[in-house]
Amino acid sequence: MKLFQRAQRSLFGEILDWMLTPLLLLVPVSIGVTWLVAQGIANAPFDRALEHNVKVLAELVTVKAGQTHFVLSQSAREILRADDAGHIYYQLLDGHGTLLHGERDLPQPNVDDPPGTNVVLLHNSTVHGQPVRVASLWIPSGSEEVPPSLLQLAETREKQAVLATEIIKGVLLPQFAILPLAVLLIWLALVRGIKPLSVVEARIRERRPGDLSPLDESSVPLEVVPLVSSVNELLDKLNDSIFTQKRFLADAAHQLKTPLAGLRMQADLAQREGANADELKQSLKQIGRASVRATHTVNQLLSLARAEGTSAMTHCQPCDLARLTIEVVREAVPRAIEKRIDLGYDGVQAGAPGVMVDGNPTLLKELVRNLVDNALNYTPSTPERPGVVTARVLADPFGHVQLVQVEDNGPGIAEADRELVFEPFYRVLGNEADGSGLGLPIVREIANQHRARVKLEDAHPGKHPPGALFTVRFEEAPSE
DSSP, X not given: OOSSOOSSOOHHHHHHHHHHHHHHHHHHHHHHHHHHHHHHHHHHHHHHHHHHHHHHHHTTEEEETTEXXXXXOHHHHHHHOOBTTBOEEEEEEOTTXXXXXXXXXXXXOOOSSOOOTTOEEEEEEEETTEEEEEEEEEEOOSSSSSOOEEEEEXXXXXXXXXXXXXXXXXXXXXXXXXXHHHHHHHHHHHHHHTHHHHHHHHHHHTSOTTOOOOOOSTTSOGGGHHHHHHHHHHHHHHXXXXXXXXXXXXXXXXXXXHHHHHHHHHHHHHHSTTOOHHHHHHHHHHHHHHHHHHHHHHHHHHHHHHHHOGGGGGGOEEEEHHHHHHHHHHHHHHHHHHTTEEEEEOXXXXXXXXXXXXXXXXXXXXXXXXXXXXXXXXXXXXXXXXXXXXXXXXXXXXXTEEEEEEEEOSOOOOGGGTTGGGSTTOOOTTOOOOOOSOHHHHHHHHHHHTTOEEEEEOSSTTSSSOOEEEEEEEEOOOOO
């Protein structure tokens, strides 16, 4: 039951409903229980008085020679005198059920065997349409042949009802007076109880737009700590996202500055006076190379931004690593032929057992493409020593491990530089290969998104040149 209907749910209103609804439902229950208790309390003294009076009257009954006699004294008449608050009836029957004195219409108790001597039986009945309380006492005749006489004293229940009503008024009226006070105290307690939420709200509102520091969890109640912790986690994610965006903008501006400056310079050279056809052709060639480099840099930056975005991992699906790697190798064949590099695939075939991994197919393909492009960029090829680049996928269906490897016979990477090459825009000194320095950072970021590890080592240890072997190890996540 909702005491307060609202267009939007309110925590204050929900708690107030759940506290006041049982309280108000208990009011009629309390009234009913109080009524029953008051009836019992009001009946008790009148029952004791009725038992006493019927025993007093029984002392006036005598049995002589089988005859029952009843003589009312003055004190006994006082007992039987009615007042304005009720009526009193009595009845005396001999052992054979013959009315000797009193009210004829007073009903007899419904018992098969009368109780023993001086045992009063109390029961409720009706006389002349009025409810009465009846006390029945059996008086022995002194002879086994003569049954005991029955003396009954009945009293109407007006006085008991009046007393019960007074008791109920005395008990319930203070409750009705206390109920509004209880509601008010509950209201004030709730206002006090949810005040920490208002304090947290005020602290958040007072923050500057750029302040993403975590909220203080020690100053809030234990029940609010999970909420504050969730907000802090959201602030951390938002801070990381803003940092990633700022870094992306800074990296894009830094990397595009050089090719754009080259484009402008070559355009100025092409427009200068006196430039002949060969010089104009050379400027246009440089402009084309600079535009290709700028395009490649922009594509790499977009790939890095996509890899760093967590939303990409929401589109996970089973991916065939062998099929993705074979597709990348086929797409890179024309470029390998242009550079006279032997590019091939050596590993399990598509659809083989153990090659499936849960992930984003676009990002996984980008990972393999960057490894292959990196190998093609940094592997020299001459007629005397042709360059060789091999991509492979190895799967262990029993260990639930998949490996993607790209191996080349190039100069390799010194051990001191093997961690640095995964940093954005890091270039190994003395290398003239054309690149943006973003390929390997993209590889590591995508691998991290898929809970995989990237390892770099010599492809041919002890030989010169040693070559480079990149291994991406995918492991199945433990089942919860």
